[in-house]
Amino acid sequence: MADGWLKVATEVDGAVRLQAGGHWDARNVTRLDQHLRGLQPTNGAAVILDLAQVERLDTAGAWLLYRTRRQVRARGGQADYAGLTPAHEAMLDQVAANDRPVEMEPPRQPALLAVLGRVGDGTVDVMIEARQQIGFLGLLLVTLAGTLRHPRRLRLVPLVYHMEKVGFNALPIVGLISFLIGVVLAYQGAAQLQRFGAEIFVVNLIAVSVLREIAILLTAIVVAGRSGSAFTAEIGSMVVNEEVDAMRTLGLDPMEVLVLPRVLALVLTLPLLAFFADMMGLFGGMLMCWGVLEISPALFLERLQDAVSPWSFWVGIIKAPFFAFLIAMVGCLEGLRVTRSAESVGQQTTRSVVTGIFLVIVVDAMFSIFFAAVGV
Amino acid sequence: MAEPQDPIIRVRGLRTQFGDQVVHQDLDLDVRGGEILGIVGGSGTGKSVLLRTIIGLNRPAAGRIEVFGKDLAAVTPAERLAVEQRWGVLFQDGALFSSLTVAQNIEVPMKEHLDMPARLRDEIAALKIAMVGLPPEAGSKYPSELSGGMRKRAGLARSLALDPDLIFLDEPTSGLDPIGAANFDQLIRRLQINLGLTVFMVTHDLDSLHAICDRIALLAEKHILVIGRMADMLRHEHPWVHEYFHGPRARAARPNNEEAGG
Numbered sequence: 001m002a003d004g005w006l007k008v009a010t011e012v013d014g015a016v017r018l019q020a021g022g023h024w025d026a027r028n029v030t031r032l033d034q035h036l037r038g039l040q041p042t043n044g045a046a047v048i049l050d051l052a053q054v055e056r057l058d059t060a061g062a063w064l065l066y067r068t069r070r071q072v073r074a075r076g077g078q079a080d081y082a083g084l085t086p087a088h089e090a091m092l093d094q095v096a097a098n099d100r101p102v103e104m105e106p107p108r109q110p111a112l113l114a115v116l117g118r119v120g121d122g123t124v125d126v127m128i129e130a131r132q133q134i135g136f137l138g139l140l141l142v143t144l145a146g147t148l149r150h151p152r153r154l155r156l157v158p159l160v161y162h163m164e165k166v167g168f169n170a171l172p173i174v175g176l177i178s179f180l181i182g183v184v185l186a187y188q189g190a191a192q193l194q195r196f197g198a199e200i201f202v203v204n205l206i207a208v209s210v211l212r213e214i215a216i217l218l219t220a221i222v223v224a225g226r227s228g229s230a231f232t233a234e235i236g237s238m239v240v241n242e243e244v245d246a247m248r249t250l251g252l253d254p255m256e257v258l259v260l261p262r263v264l265a266l267v268l269t270l271p272l273l274a275f276f277a278d279m280m281g282l283f284g285g286m287l288m289c290w291g292v293l294e295i296s297p298a299l300f301l302e303r304l305q306d307a308v309s310p311w312s313f314w315v316g317i318i319k320a321p322f323f324a325f326l327i328a329m330v331g332c333l334e335g336l337r338v339t340r341s342a343e344s345v346g347q348q349t350t351r352s353v354v355t356g357i358f359l360v361i362v363v364d365a366m367f368s369i370f371f372a373a374v375g376v
Numbered sequence: 377m378a379e380p381q382d383p384i385i386r387v388r389g390l391r392t393q394f395g396d397q398v399v400h401q402d403l404d405l406d407v408r409g410g411e412i413l414g415i416v417g418g419s420g421t422g423k424s425v426l427l428r429t430i431i432g433l434n435r436p437a438a439g440r441i442e443v444f445g446k447d448l449a450a451v452t453p454a455e456r457l458a459v460e461q462r463w464g465v466l467f468q469d470g471a472l473f474s475s476l477t478v479a480q481n482i483e484v485p486m487k488e489h490l491d492m493p494a495r496l497r498d499e500i501a502a503l504k505i506a507m508v509g510l511p512p513e514a515g516s517k518y519p520s521e522l523s524g525g526m527r528k529r530a531g532l533a534r535s536l537a538l539d540p541d542l543i544f545l546d547e548p549t550s551g552l553d554p555i556g557a558a559n560f561d562q563l564i565r566r567l568q569i570n571l572g573l574t575v576f577m578v579t580h581d582l583d584s585l586h587a588i589c590d591r592i593a594l595l596a597e598k599h600i601l602v603i604g605r606m607a608d609m610l611r612h613e614h615p616w617v618h619e620y621f622h623g624p625r626a627r628a629a630r631p632n633n634e635e636a637g638g
Contacts, residue, residue, distance in 0.1 A: 026490060026500075026539045027461075033496045058539035058571065059507070060500050067499070087572070094570040098506035102515045104479040104498050341474045341520045 004028035004054075004061065006035050015046040018068070021053030024061025032061070036068055047072045052083025062088075062095045070099070129355075136333045140263065143255045158261035166227040166262075167269025171276060173226070174219050178277040181214055182206060182284025190293050199293045203303040206285035208312055215277035216316045217364060220323040223270060224356035228331035231262050232352035235335025236345040244336070254336070263328040270324035271317050278316060311376045319367050326363060327356045382445060384409045384542055384574045385430060390439035392422070392429050399425050401598040403439070409541075412568055412575040414585045416620065417595035423578045424468075426595065427544055430576070431465055432456075443542070461489050464535030464543040468550065470527035472519040478505065478530045479515040485537045504533040509563060525556045529563075536567070545577040549584050561587045582621075582629035594620070 004022040011017055018039075024032065049065050051057070065081070072079035081092065109117060147154050189205040235258055238244050244254050282304070289295040295303075334352035338344045383406035390403040399422040407413050415423050428434045430441055432448055441448050443459055451459070472481045482501040486492050492500075505515050508529040519527055528548060535543055548564065549557035565588045568575055579585065585592055586606060593603040594617055602612050609621050620626065 026486075029496065029500075030490060030492050033493065059503060059536075060539055063500055063503055090570045094507070094566070095503060098503055100506050100512060102479070102502035102505045102512045104477075104502060104515045106477065106516045339520065341518075343475050 002055070004032055006032055008039065010045075011048070013046075015048055017048045017050055019050045019053065020065065021055070023056040024054050024064070025056055025058040026060040029060045029064055032064055036064055044077055046078040046080075048080060048082050050082045051085075051088050054088060057088050057091050059091065059095055062091045066092055066095045066099065132337070133330070133333060137329060139255060140259065140329060143253070143260055144263075147256070147260060153256065154264075155257065155261050158257075159265055162262050162265035163269050165230075166223065166266050167273060170223060170226055170269075170273060174222055174273050174277050175280045177218055177222060178210075178215050178280040179284035181218060182210060182281035182286075183288045185209060185214070185281075186285040186288035187292065190289070194293075200295065200299075200303060202285075202289055202293060203295065203300055204307040206282065206289075207304050207307045210281035210285065211278055211308060211312045212315050213364075215281045216274045216319050216323070217360070219270065219274050219277045219320075220327065220360045221357055223266070223273065223324070224327045224331075224360060225353055227266060228327045228356040229349050229353050231328060231331030232335040232338075232349045233345060235259075235332055236338035236348055239336060239338045240340050240342070240345060242340075259332040259336075262332055263325060266324040266328040267321045270327075271320035274317055274320040278313065315367075315371055315376060319364065322363060322367075323360045326359045330356045330359060382409070383407055384444060385576065386440075386442040387430065388440045388442075390426075390429065390441065391437045392425060392434060393437050398598060400429075403599040405593060405600050405603070407574060407576055408591075409574055410568075410572060411590040412564070412577060412588050414589035414592045415576070415578045415595060416580070416585065416592060418616070421595045422598075423595055424546055427546055427576065427578050431463070431544055457489075461485075461538050462541045464538065464540040466528070466531045466535045466543065466545045466548060468546045469524070470519070470531030472527060472530055472534065474519050477516050477518055478510070478522070478533070481519070481530060482534045482537050485534065489538065501533075501537070504536055505530075507536070507567070508533040509559065525552045525560075528552065528560070532563075536571075539571065540573070542574045542576065545575060545579075547578055547580065549579065549581045554583075557581060557583065558587070564588060582626050586629055 002023040004020070004024045007019040007021075009017045009019065022028070047069070049069060051065070054061075069079040069081070081089075084092070108114075185206050186202055189202045190199060193199055193201050193205070235244070238258070244258070247254050247257060286297055286300045289300055290297060331352045334348040334355070338348045385405065385407035387403060387405040390400050390405075391398065392400045403426070405426075415426065417423050425434060429436050430443065436449075444462060446455060446459055448456065448459070472478070473484065476484070479498070479501050482504050483497050486497050486500065502515065506512075510526060510529050510533065514522065514526060514530065519530070522530065528551075532543075532545075532548070545564070549560050552560060561584050564575060564577075567573055568588075577584070577589070579589075589606070591603060591605055592609055594601045594609070596614075596616055601614060602609065602617060609617065612618065612621075
């Protein structure tokens with residue numbers, strides 16, 4: 001690739017001649033810029049910018065020449081172009097005409113202030129979000145009540161579609177995870193209980209922990225990651241695409257069309273998923289007991305009936321619709337909060353998953369206290 | 377450097393298809409150095425697909441595309457990069473990176489391809505922002521804070537960042553108000569004269585075609601049906617061409633002095 005070059009010569013009358021030649025274009029300006037910046041300022045001597053040997057001049061190259069002339073003139077010196085072709089002149093004029101200050105960066109704050117500002121923004125944001133969640137909860141309940149009064153307004157096809165997507169399609173991953181957790185619990189529990197010769201209580205350990213807490217909690221977390229995020233991304237992309245606005249102008253209520261089918265789908269399927277997770281968790285534990293502790297499946301099942309009351313099972317299942325409601329609500333709300341940029345979809349999706357899981361665990365803790373209080 | 381006679385873009389026997397649907401068949405096209413070529417055609421005739429195919433975003437099913445005398449299907453990655461640095465592309469809505477400010481968007485290609493000190497980069501980016509007619513405060517804004525017209529201008533500034541020899545514009549004036557569109561036309565014309573650019577422009581805008589295009593290529597029936605100056609288009613007898621250039625909107629757009637040609 002051709003180079004651009006710069007020669008500095010002093011004329012007889014003391015003027016400095018900067019002779020430019022070759023390709024003064026974007027590929028060469030870095031070097032030429034260093035060369036020009038390295039030059040000593042002339043002490044009042046006239047500067048001649050000689051372009052006679054420039055073969056190619058683009059805006060970047062023209063900028064350097066123009067800037068040099070401007071700098072010399074700003075110091076009170078004299079500077080002029082020489083050897084201009086009409087094309088070069090047009091280019092230099094173009095650059096000169098567009099030399100004006102441009103704001104390049106958003107104004108910056110001092111670091112301490114910025115930190116305080118971010119903490120403040122974050123706090124306000126959490127408050128706003130909490131308020132929006134409560135408002136959205138109300139709106140959702142009103143919509144739900146309206147649909148209950150006029151059941152024909154319920155959109156059945158989307159409901160079934162979402163039930164398949166969030167429920168049926170989640171079976172393999174939820175099943176596998178619960179199975180493995182059952183295996184792990186049995187194995188770890190056995191290692192501890194064997195020291196007391198109480199291997200048989202592994203069954204109690206597995207049954208109570210899987211049925212009451214682990215299966216439903218794991219399922220909720222998997223579903224929050226899988227479906228909560230999908231709700232946010234789907235609705236968020238529709239917001240970016242102005243589809244949600246289009247819906248409103250067509251007299252369709254996004255709450256009814258987008259949110260309600262998703263929420264109901266999850267509320268209906270999460271208990272079923274939780275039941276499946278219960279079974280897979282117990283199955284995993286049973287296999288492990290058989291393999292490692294030589295507790296036969298028949299013995300395991302017999303023990304199981306002693307260990308758990310129906311309430312242990314119902315405690316887990318009762319929580320499922322509540323978790324589902326929270327996950328779906330947060331997922332849809334965060335989707336609707338997307339602003340019109342690609343980045344925002346990502347941000348809200350992350351937020352949807354984090355908030356969803358957080359709320360699930362908070363509510364789970366509240367349930368534990370409640371069940372302890374009522375004694376089941 | 378290509379000789380002035382050599383076309384900057386030479387397309388021969390191009391066929392593009394998506395599945396069974398053939399978009400272009402035996403398409404030939406030459407774009408001469410220093411001209412503004414307008415590509416017109418009905419909706420769905422594959423104007424944007426042609427643009428995307430030439431810049432390498434679509435793979436042609438058959439045919440040969442040469443840009444700056446290089447066959448783009450046969451070049452090494454390094455050669456391809458060299459070609460890519462000599463062209464700029466303006467997508468329909470600007471396609472600015474939404475996580476970067478306008479100034480940062482313009483600096484992306486400079487940062488990536490040229491080893492420029494930050495100060496010089498800022499100076500040149502500021503120059504480009506002014507050159508495309510964006511207000512001074514636009515440099516620090518994010519794309520989501522800009523109007524559609526400003527996003528297009530910012531996209532143009534980014535496509536001009538490396539001072540390319542060739543720019544591709546995909547419907548540069550669509551979605552702009554008439555004043556904005558006319559300004560944009562003038563801007564493209566001015567840049568083309570002052571920077572010696574070759575412009576490949578997909579457009580629907582009859583005003584743009586009249587105002588700034590040196591030649592017009594009409595895409596229909598899967599190939600370039602006719603290519604030539606505006607006067608040639610007005611004389612052409614193909615019914616669709618006639619309809620396009622003599623329809624009510626075309627008559628409204630046509631400046632009076634061209635009336636004699638029709």
